[in-house]
Amino acid sequence: MKKSLLLLALVAGCGGADQDGNTQAAANASAPQTESAAAGAAEAGSTALTGLFESNTGDQKNQLCMVEKGSSTQFGLIVWGSDMHSCAGAGTAVRKGDQLSLTMTGDSSCTIAATMEGGRITLPASLPQGCAYYCGARASMTGISFTRTGTSAADASRAKDLAGDPLC
Numbered sequence: 001m002k003k004s005l006l007l008l009a010l011v012a013g014c015g016g017a018d019q020d021g022n023t024q025a026a027a028n029a030s031a032p033q034t035e036s037a038a039a040g041a042a043e044a045g046s047t048a049l050t051g052l053f054e055s056n057t058g059d060q061k062n063q064l065c066m067v068e069k070g071s072s073t074q075f076g077l078i079v080w081g082s083d084m085h086s087c088a089g090a091g092t093a094v095r096k097g098d099q100l101s102l103t104m105t106g107d108s109s110c111t112i113a114a115t116m117e118g119g120r121i122t123l124p125a126s127l128p129q130g131c132a133y134y135c136g137a138r139a140s141m142t143g144i145s146f147t148r149t150g151t152s153a154a155d156a157s158r159a160k161d162l163a164g165d166p167l168c
Contacts, residue, residue: 049073084140153168
């Protein structure tokens with residue numbers, strides 16, 4: 001029984017609980033957000049990074065999710081190229097004004113200096129060489145823009161990696 005509860009706690013990872021002990025999922029169920037509400041929150045100047053940002057590439061969705069945990073913000077992203085090639089990675093995010101620094105946690109050094117305006121994140125037209133490590137042959141992260149589609153940890157958990165597992 002204890003192993004089952006521990007496994008459940010690990011699987012719930014991104015959710016967390018508020019000050020009253022309510023889980024994020026329970027809070028989201030009682031107060032669902034629509035895309036327009038999420039966009040309104042972003043346009044109102046929200047500095048919170050937690051949420052889901054998306055854009056379309058053909059049949060696939062480029063996704064960037066962020067979840068604030070303590071004093072740091074963790075992110076995961078997937079960007080699709082042609083022939084099902086993709087770029088994928090995860091790490092930490094730091095925002096200073098309209099600048100967003102995304103530092104990959106992996107075998108190759110990659111820090112992406114993105115911009116964030118309202119509910120839109122745009123990756124730069126050129127990236128450090130180390131960032132190519134995170135991409136397949138027919139995929140690139142350069143110049144990709146993402147639009148905020150959700151503002152909660154539950155929204156962030158909708159972003160999926162190549163295997164269908166949550167990015168955040």
